Amino acid sequence: MLDVCLLGTGGMMPLPHRALTSLMVRYNGSSMLIDCGEGTQVAIKRQGWSFKPIDIICFTHFHADHISGLPGLLLTIGNAERTEPLLMVGPKRLEKVVNSLRVIAPELPFEIKFKELSDEEESFSWGDVKVDAFRLNHNVTCYGYSLSLDRAGKFDIEKARSQNIPMEYWNPLQKGSIIETENGIYTPDMVLGPSRKGIKLTYCTDTRPVSNIEKHAKGSDLFICEGMYGEPDKQQKAVEHKHMTMREAAEIAKTADVGEMWLTHYSPSMVRPSQYIDDIKKIFPRTVAAKDLTDTVLNFQD
Amino acid sequence: MLDVCLLGTGGMMPLPHRALTSLMVRYNGSSMLIDCGEGTQVAIKRQGWSFKPIDIICFTHFHADHISGLPGLLLTIGNAERTEPLLMVGPKRLEKVVNSLRVIAPELPFEIKFKELSDEEESFSWGDVKVDAFRLNHNVTCYGYSLSLDRAGKFDIEKARSQNIPMEYWNPLQKGSIIETENGIYTPDMVLGPSRKGIKLTYCTDTRPVSNIEKHAKGSDLFICEGMYGEPDKQQKAVEHKHMTMREAAEIAKTADVGEMWLTHYSPSMVRPSQYIDDIKKIFPRTVAAKDLTDTVLNFQD
Numbered sequence: 001m002l003d004v005c006l007l008g009t010g011g012m013m014p015l016p017h018r019a020l021t022s023l024m025v026r027y028n029g030s031s032m033l034i035d036c037g038e039g040t041q042v043a044i045k046r047q048g049w050s051f052k053p054i055d056i057i058c059f060t061h062f063h064a065d066h067i068s069g070l071p072g073l074l075l076t077i078g079n080a081e082r083t084e085p086l087l088m089v090g091p092k093r094l095e096k097v098v099n100s101l102r103v104i105a106p107e108l109p110f111e112i113k114f115k116e117l118s119d120e121e122e123s124f125s126w127g128d129v130k131v132d133a134f135r136l137n138h139n140v141t142c143y144g145y146s147l148s149l150d151r152a153g154k155f156d157i158e159k160a161r162s163q164n165i166p167m168e169y170w171n172p173l174q175k176g177s178i179i180e181t182e183n184g185i186y187t188p189d190m191v192l193g194p195s196r197k198g199i200k201l202t203y204c205t206d207t208r209p210v211s212n213i214e215k216h217a218k219g220s221d222l223f224i225c226e227g228m229y230g231e232p233d234k235q236q237k238a239v240e241h242k243h244m245t246m247r248e249a250a251e252i253a254k255t256a257d258v259g260e261m262w263l264t265h266y267s268p269s270m271v272r273p274s275q276y277i278d279d280i281k282k283i284f285p286r287t288v289a290a291k292d293l294t295d296t297v298l299n300f301q302d
Numbered sequence: 303m304l305d306v307c308l309l310g311t312g313g314m315m316p317l318p319h320r321a322l323t324s325l326m327v328r329y330n331g332s333s334m335l336i337d338c339g340e341g342t343q344v345a346i347k348r349q350g351w352s353f354k355p356i357d358i359i360c361f362t363h364f365h366a367d368h369i370s371g372l373p374g375l376l377l378t379i380g381n382a383e384r385t386e387p388l389l390m391v392g393p394k395r396l397e398k399v400v401n402s403l404r405v406i407a408p409e410l411p412f413e414i415k416f417k418e419l420s421d422e423e424e425s426f427s428w429g430d431v432k433v434d435a436f437r438l439n440h441n442v443t444c445y446g447y448s449l450s451l452d453r454a455g456k457f458d459i460e461k462a463r464s465q466n467i468p469m470e471y472w473n474p475l476q477k478g479s480i481i482e483t484e485n486g487i488y489t490p491d492m493v494l495g496p497s498r499k500g501i502k503l504t505y506c507t508d509t510r511p512v513s514n515i516e517k518h519a520k521g522s523d524l525f526i527c528e529g530m531y532g533e534p535d536k537q538q539k540a541v542e543h544k545h546m547t548m549r550e551a552a553e554i555a556k557t558a559d560v561g562e563m564w565l566t567h568y569s570p571s572m573v574r575p576s577q578y579i580d581d582i583k584k585i586f587p588r589t590v591a592a593k594d595l596t597d598t599v600l601n602f603q604d
Contacts, residue, residue: 012381013343013374013377013378013381014343014344014374015344015347016344016347016348020374038340038341038343038344038371038374039340039341039344041315041316041340042316042317042318042340042341045317045318046318062405062406063406064373064374064377064406064407065374067406068373068374068406069340071366071370072315072316072322072340072366072367072370075315075366076315079314079315096405097405097406100402100403100405101402101403101405101406103364103398103399103402103403104364104365104366104369104370104399104403105366
């Protein structure tokens, strides 16, 4: 139900086979982007996904490797004939930064709306998807994002019958409608069993490990997390630059007990991130050293 | 002597195998860039050339496909530990546009100097290379650039002897020094034969055909020119969007009698620019449908 593609996995500067950081998620005809480094629009073309349905772009922070691809992307979305407003979400100064970059993309056929985050945690909706933004710990204000899609319980025919709910209301109630009649109000919980496990995706870069990450990653089917450094001797560098090692990411994944973890946002000095994975899997076995265009579909479990 | 590489050959938007417009030229340990679309820094890495010696960046104009790669490139040049000033050249508003883009690259270890062009034609020096900027005809102010490297005449031993020039001055005079002595002033022309053919490179995009181009392309060993459209039925579109067809570019190359022409700045709608080349060669045989990383070395002849 959530179509997920890591468009770029590079931190700091792009490499020939590693575009800068960006994630694209598709749900129900709408697309969301988180971060938009240089190379994002080419990666979307490579993946064969469309520009026009991009309804929302979230930014973790405004370092160039997370936003440098924005002006070109906006022009390309415009060329795809989008006219509906596009929402941008990110830390304070978002509107100022975006408008400054738009010196080379001043005319667009769609409006840009801005939602600037200021609290430690903030929630908003992307259609049926609940988005939780939460503060990270980088050298500038930075947010992680969790996307949650709830799933209602199964239709419980015995429950519906036992409450004498007229059969004509069963289907709309199952689909979530509330029905008011002369005999009273019928709500979906009257015909549904207990809620079932939904889908959750958490994305988190650039940051030191903080408890906020575990809290929000908890229960995620997919946890996408920076693994800036794989080399054991880069721990001090990670602390200094307010980044994370692969090892630290794996410790978080383990505590949060996520379904799978994809590492991303690699240092350009790290030529083959996968070479460290065997050691990292000893901490958290379901770790993947993601590459550009690593993708998956997150479905409701049956 | 001039090391030339077309980093990107795309107009408007980048494609998976076609970065946006940029040319890099190396001479005598120094590098010049003309235009810097998205993907420029990755193309430089692909070509294996260095960031630190980029001393000068010229812009034809400020449409995003010619400048969107700048903020990332500046950060990468900074990461290459450049501390010497970098000169930027371009139409009026250059400093404003660059500073606006630098909202995501505010801190650099080198100074940026600006030279804003306002006349129809302006000349300046890049070391021994003379650069001529000349006005084109696009829907915003746009300049083409010619790079010329002069070549002095051969040392003429008979000429030196006949004027009784002391032998100790022959070598410095040949190298271009002027020597003042009690017996008079000696100048290089006193020991050199007639000037020999130098090297000339002309770069020209985005524009309608104008006489200024022929004038400056004249005598170029290499003429790099936009060939936005190859399809015969795109003539009207070229006029409307103030671009050139391959055919129009070839007519200019023919009149200017250049050594070779590379076409570039292709419309993203044109999947295989080379498919039109046979027809274009009927107008100007020494035409190349350049691709990303097409390169050459322009040497003095013989």
